[in-house]
Amino acid sequence: MANYIDGFVLPVPLHHLDEYKRVAETVAKVWKEHGALAxxxxxxxxxKLEGTRSxxxxxxAKEDEAIVFGWVVFESKAARDLANExxxxxxxxxxLIVPLTNPSKMIFDAKRMAYGGFQPLVQ
Incomplete structure (x- = not known):
């Protein structure tokens, strides 16, 4: 059973979604090689759910953006910290991060991403 996750949500322009997917597939492999369980x-x-904030x-998000929600599973916070290093x-x-540091190649705006590390509450 996992004891720690990193979670994130971000908008990705629809015209960059295929490229984002390609980058994310590689990023997933890198994280797993360095200790992520999944x-x-x-x-x-x-x-949308009436009565809640979407x-x-x-x-x-703009009309031409997809919302991507993700999480990375780790054995522990210490394992997460080591994997991130x-x-x-x-x-x-x-x-892989060139699009984040070169505005002409940006496939999403990292400043609009929400991120956090989470410990278990209910499993």
């Missing part, structure tokens, strides 16, 4: 990303489909509203040092990562 890596998931899903694209929003049914995002992810598109929370992220100020290793991922940051992985030589494949610079090519």
């Amino acid at each position: 890596y998931f990303e899903y694209v929003g489909e049914d995002l 992810f598109p509203e929370l992220l100020n 290793r991922v940051a040092a992985d030589p494949r990562m610079p090519d």
Whole structure:
């Protein structure tokens, strides 16, 4: 049973969704090689529930953006911290994050991503 997850939600322009998927598939492999037990990303489909605030509203998403929700599963917070250190040092990562650091190649705006580490409450 997993004891820690990193969770995130972000808007991705629809015209970049295929490229984002390709990058995310590689990122998933990198995280798993460095200690993640599992890596998931899903694209929003049914995002409105009356009486609640929706992810598109929370992220100020535009009509031409998809909402991606994901989480990475770790054995513990310590395992997560170590995996994140290793991922940051992985030589494949610079090519994967170029779109984040080069505005002309940006496939999503990381400043609009919500992220956090979570410990179990109910399992």
